[in-house]
Amino acid sequence: MQQVPVSLWTLVAGIVVTAISIWIGQNHTLMPVQASLQAPLVDGFFNVMLTIAIALFLVVEGTIVVFLVKFRRRRGDDTDGLPIEGNVPLEIFWTAIPTVIVLCLGIYSVDVFNQMGGFEPAGHPHSAAHVAHKSGTAIAATLSDASEATTAPTIAPTIGIGASPQTLGKPADLVVDVKGIQYAWIFNYPDSGITSGELHIPVGADVQLNLSAQDVIHSFWVPNFRLKQDALPGIPTELRFVATKPGTYPVVCAELCGGYHGSMRTQVIVHTPEEYDNWRTENQIAQQQNLNQVVAINPADLSTSEFLAPHTHEMGISAATLESMVIGH
DSSP states (O other), X not given: OOOOOHHHHHHHHHHHHHHHHHHHHHHOOOSOOOOBSSHHHHHHHHHHHHHHHHHHHHHHXXXXXXXXXXXXXXXXXXXXXXXXXXXXXXXXXHHHHHHHHHHHXXXXXXXXXXXXXXTOOOOEEEOSOXXXXXXXXXXXXOSSOXXXXXXXXXXXXXXXXXXXXXXXXXXXXXXXXXXXXXXXXXXXXXXXXXXXXXXXXXXXXXXXXXXXXXXXXXXXXXXXXXXXXXXXXXXXXXXXXXXOSOEEEEEEEOSOOSTTGGGOEEEXXXXXXXXXXXXXXXXXXXXXXXXXXXXXXXXXXXXXXHHHHHHHHHHTOOHHHHHHHHHHO
């Protein structure tokens, strides 16, 4: 019986490994649903890296298994192994191949970064006022007087993900100031004066987030958008993207920022254009009504329990408990 040449076995193994790695690399379910224009770019790069990683894993682990079987010690064989000292061509080969792979991936990643707008965050308008917020309840004072919210924005140099080559030189459709605090995200809309604990945007709009941090480093991450950008104290950063699918998606802080870092979560709600216009109108009316109520009431005329009464429900404190706490104090 004629023995099959090693070169033929190598060719067959290479075809099988290539087919398996490509299929898994293109048909895995490791990533969440794509919801931004940038997501396919990131997923394409991820799929290529996963395909290469699977191929290398199969080659290396497969070789180990074959060698374990073929070169195992036979029963009764107590002789020394073959004195193999090395193979220079093989050493060059398995050093050159990873080098080429890494260089190609590096060039590919730079192209993806450029298409996403990573080379173009030259500057953005940055508003002055941000409202501290946590779980729907105001927990701190504003960084400046509320009246400063309508002042003209200043242009500051930034880092991050800016305009893509297709939108270079064009202003964003929607600009939102995002401030990270321990442990919440605050979203301020300079064009409408709305402040929210959630990010609301219209589908298909070119959105620009001006990121900043009040205390420590935070990281704004939307897994469905495949976008993540640090929010740095004193250094403005930018994140520009286009949402492509209406829905509600989680926003996570991806930088360890303190003891309650795990609870620093909110959501981005992608509306249809009509739904977004309705949301903006409703919130403008609601915030104007709240402002009128604040102006009409003199806090000096209220007792402690009356002053805190609007917040007791959100804080989970009953009116009776609040009254006893005030009297006891």
